Amino acid sequence: MSTPAASQPKKPAAKKAPAKKSATGTATATKPAPKKTGTKSAQKAVSTAPTIAPEISEALDADVAALEMGGKIWSTLTIAQRATVLGHVRDAVAKHAEEWAVTAAASKGLDEDHPLRGEEWLAGPYATLSGLDALITSLDALAAGDSPIKDVRTSLTPTGQVAVHAYPATKIDAMLLNGYTGEVWLKPGVTADAAKRNAGLAQLTPTDGGGVGLVLGAGNVTSIPILDVMYELIAFNRVALLKLNPTQDTLLGVFRKALQPLIEPGFVRIVTGAGDVGAYLTAHEGFSHVHITGSAVTFDTIVWGPGEAGQKRKATGVPQLTTPITGELGGVAPIIVVPGPWTQADLDYQAEHVVTMRLQNSGHICISGQVVMVSPEWTQKDDFLAAVRRAYAKAPQRPVWYPNSDAKRAIATDAYPDAEQYGPRLLIEIDDKDDATTLETTEFFSPVLGIVEVDGTGQRFVDNAIRYANEKLAGTLGANVLIDPITQAELGDGFERAITNLRYGNIAINGWTGFSFVAPTLSWGAFPGHTLEDVGSGIGIVHNALLLDDVERSVLRGPFRPFPRSLGRSRFSILPKPPWFVTSRTSAEVSEGFTRFLIDKNVLRLTKTLGAALRS
Known part of the structure; x- marks a missing residue:
């Protein structure tokens, strides 16, 4: 769920060639790097890194160094230990869920009585808690030697592709969001047996560290940056530095409390700043990967560079950024x-x-x-x-x-x-x-x-x-x-x-x-x-x-x-x-109630919430 994209060209009717996959199975940037020039820092960016205040650059460099050490520690944890760490994150998110939702609503001009404030419960702590629960379940299965989709039904689409019936994943899903089902369709040629074998991504090789990832967070929906960090850790074995979008700076304190179980051992760092900080980080030699939720314009600026120089570089096909990059950028x-x-x-x-x-x-x-x-x-x-x-x-x-x-x-x-x-x-x-x-x-x-x-x-x-x-x-x-x-x-x-x-x-x-x-x-x-x-x-x-x-x-x-x-x-x-x-009419009450049920499984309170749902 991205920040706004500027007017984009019409996409062609012809199907695009697929992007290359990384070793862990996720699509990444496919443009080859420029010829080597002899140093690691020279490989990272064609242009000179942007100027930034020394005290800021020193603090950012220290964060990256701490993450490099944290990545080594993360790679020593067993899958079961990683599930335990995520459980501690879940507890922290639950503890600060109300502060999260209230702060997010206020940042968007919704007071405590606004009928739409429930959006910030669902799109913030609810989505985060659901995501953590699902990741922990997958880690538990892998720790036991099973596939995360061992017991998940599959079928074939009209084109013969495997469809994994992934939602609802739990009885709580089926109860709270009754009537909705979801399938994940795999690419043509993938068999159900292969899907079961390969489910787990980087957790199939948990001692292979993925380096340090840079996550450029979204500015519109508050669970996005947190869930993106979780995916870096689990899907790629990458510890992560999260740079918040300035629109979410008011949530810095909440996010640091929610992610404290990851911050303390050096698995995550969270920073703020304007575009100069983002530019410094994307040019930094310490990152193995960049992920952005934002606009195509911002993506292009990162990859090719700003302004006319960036357009010329794009025309020649030599990107400024040679670090692999992924992104979620929206559309019409x-x-x-x-x-x-x-x-x-x-x-x-x-x-x-x-x-x-x-x-x-x-x-x-x-x-x-x-x-x-x-x-x-x-x-x-x-x-x-x-x-x-x-x-x-x-x-x-x-x-x-x-x-x-x-x-x-x-x-x-x-x-x-x-x-x-x-x-x-x-x-x-x-x-x-x-x-x-x-x-x-x-x-x-x-x-x-x-x-x-x-x-x-x-x-x-x-x-x-x-x-x-x-x-x-x-x-x-x-x-x-x-x-x-x-x-x-x-x-x-x-x-x-x-x-x-x-x-x-x-x-x-x-x-x-x-x-x-x-x-x-x-x-x-x-x-x-x-x-x-x-x-x-x-x-x-x-x-x-x-x-x-x-x-x-x-x-x-x-x-x-x-x-x-x-x-x-x-x-x-x-x-x-x-x-x-x-x-x-009861959106705020029901959204908060659903989130609190995920936190404490209080059936008596849920009964009241379901009663409110019937009055919607």
Whole structure:
């Protein structure tokens, strides 16, 4: 879930060549390094390291040195000992969960009574606790000599690829987020037996140290930097220096307390600073790898250098950065609305679903749905769009807080002066007079939602919409598909085959890919094939708590209808309205309650929380 990307070029229809894999199975940068010049520091960057205050550089150098020693200690720990360390981290996160959620909400302008403050419980401590639990479970399995997916069901997709049924992973998953399932699809040619053998990544060779990794943290969602550090440690045996995005500096104290069990022995360090600190670190010779959650513009600046000099270097194909780099960079996410026989209740519920995909965190999420595709041949199109407008208008107002959001919205209003305004929110309906290019290629990273028309009904619409998403929308991080159970049954295998053609790293069918982010056993990242020259939505994956190798994508499936309308009419769910819906009346109470249940397993309190969920 990235910081905002500037307007990106349209991605080509042709499938990109896959990126190379590292020894531990994760995609990394593929550009060859320049010829050696004789010293290690000269290998790291073509340009001279940036100037920075001596006291700051000395402190950063000391952190890297401490991590180098910590990495040696980490490589001596058994897998069981690593699971114990993560257990201590879990205890620390649980202890400071309330401070974390309250601090994060305040930093985004949400007071203690704001109805959307629950987002900071779910996207912060809840996601972190879930991720830690899943990683500990995988480590426990490996320590016992088993595969993390020993007892996980697999199946084959229409293309013959192995699908690992990774979610729900626990009974708690199935209870709290009932009705949602998720699969991790592996790359073509990988067998189920190979998947079981290779699950574990670097923990299959735990004494092989991965060096020191640099994690450039996201600025929008508070669990991202913490979960990225965990993935460095477990998937790659890399200790890590985490540089916070300045938007999260207020959480430095909380993060240091939460990660104290990793900081004290030298496995993690956390620093703050502006762009000069980031530039100094990316040019530092002490790192074996860089991971960034951010924008394609920032990624390119790191890899090729800033300004005109960076563009010239990119044109020659000689990067400034020769350290391997991975990144999650966002894009323009589609919401494909398949025509079908919807009731008025369906129209209203799915309209709120669409609005939630856009307005969570005020639109400051790389996975926010941005382009809604509807068919002009759908007899209920106008009714659905009317429901979207109602939901857009009634969702609680909140600050548009992310830096440069006003400039991003200005791009939208300049390109589409007839856009409808709902306070700070924009709704753009593309018609024959409009050029959709700006909407298709600019990740607005703010409350801007667009609507486009795609011809057809049934299978023809699905195929046309997938072609549109693949060929016209920037990025490959996440795509959402809404389809009623009657239409899905009529399409049958044709629908499943069409989904295999949707080139996105995360796909949600009757769900939102933001859910995939908090489901730790699913993977998170762009569709494979981006390169340094055309980085798109990024290179590599994170989360992936089952530690699967050769991951292609994750596919989430949810209920088309909530309880009680889910009874006998679609995939069953006990949730009347998911707590992440921006229109949920009890979102804050339920989100906090779910998090506290993960912490203490207090069934009596959970009963009260579930009662609140029924009033959503």
